[in-house]
Amino acid sequence: MGVDAESQFHVLAVDDSIIDRKLIERLLKTSSYQVTTVDSGSKALEFLGLLEDEQSGSDSPSVSSHAHQVVEVNLIITDYCMPGMTGYDLLKRVKESSSLRNIPVVIMSSENVPSRINRCLEEGAEEFFLKPVRLSDVHRLKPHIMKTKVKEKKRGEGQEEEREKCPEGEVQSIGKQQQPEHQSSNKRKSMEEGLSPDRTRLRYSDVAAVV
């Protein structure tokens, strides 16, 4: 991987505040990321190719959403408090989607509410940044993106074949689950032991067995 690999990484930033969008865009661009900003969770889902009528990944086949997902997004960073769809709602939708669940999601909030933070981390957020977000926070994003990239490289071509191999034919069973690896490195997570073991680790080990 080259030194300027970051310039290939695309971050989707979601915030209803125009000031915060400008700020996060500058922070991300300074760190050499490609950036797209949107002002709502629904616009984010639109951008990600998740249509309004799509249920959770287990119901509908991923084929339709893949056809719409033209742009690759390597990380989603979203504000928590937004009118309509909150950052938490967006996080849930992403993690429930078979095609998007492997995209790391980071939550930002101006309010330091431990229960809120834990809820987001439990739902699969990689990090929780307190606003105002700083450059030092943005520097923490790379490991999360890199893990996804590395995994994608390793599993790239094998993906289609694996789908056919899966006994149930459910795409979700080969979803990439990163949480187990991240827990130890995420300093902001306060409930490492509290995460239920049957939630995602089981799927990951299923995948490992298939491979």
Added chain:
Amino acid sequence: MDVAQLKRQLIAFTELLYREGFLDEQFNQLQQLQDENNPNFVAEVVTLFFEDAERILNELANNLDQQSVDFKKVDAHVHQLKGSSSSIGAQRIQRVCIIFRTVCNEKNVEGCLKCLQQLKHEYALMKSKLETLFNLEQQILAAGGPPSI
């Protein structure tokens, strides 16, 4: 006025703003994000803030003018302003917003009106001081050409 003098003025003025709480560390963070490729970043963000703040102040005046005040709306607006003022380092405005939210929680209309007055006052002060700051910067650029290291 020569460039050196202007620069000293700028430094002194900026220090004053930090000392008096008009600005906090976040403003410095913004300045660090400004470079040759993005020479107007701070001014652009601040301009967005001014526009947003004025809009919110107007909405608040409207909200509090109603027969039956919708405190949820008031709180939502103040929360917004608190967020954006925090993002640019406008400490004094942010502090008034915090008090405002408490008062709003108590459904105290009089208190809210007082807070709004205070916000308007702080906003006007902040705006004038930042404009002075940017003015000084512009003068330095004009007098000295491209900013030297």
